[in-house]
Amino acid sequence: MTQRKLIFQSLLLGAALAVLTMIVPYRYCRNGPARGYPFAAYCPVCEATQFSVGAGHLGYFHVLDVPRLLGNVLLWSGAAVGVLSFRARRNFA
Numbered sequence: 001m002t003q004r005k006l007i008f009q010s011l012l013l014g015a016a017l018a019v020l021t022m023i024v025p026y027r028y029c030r031n032g033p034a035r036g037y038p039f040a041a042y043c044p045v046c047e048a049t050q051f052s053v054g055a056g057h058l059g060y061f062h063v064l065d066v067p068r069l070l071g072n073v074l075l076w077s078g079a080a081v082g083v084l085s086f087r088a089r090r091n092f093a
């Protein structure tokens with residue numbers, strides 16, 4: 001497997017896993033549930049960073065936190081790199 005193909009597949013798999021973790025809500029704080037694991041990408045306004053997307057002051061109680069979402073994608077992509085490279089080495093050994 002070439003290096004570019006491995007990186008591309010890992011990024012796609014990482015993004016897919018990050019989106020799948022956004023499906024299931026879990027208890028986060030007393031202001032409401034969050035979505036996205038391990039970093040709460042969709043969370044209550046009180047826990048969001050300044051780079052969040054959403055209008056919390058207009059009555060929305062949850063926002064999409066972009067840095068946490070990117071952190072989830074990078075974390076799951078890193079896990080995918082490990083798994084895919086391990087599988088590639090096992091197949092050629």
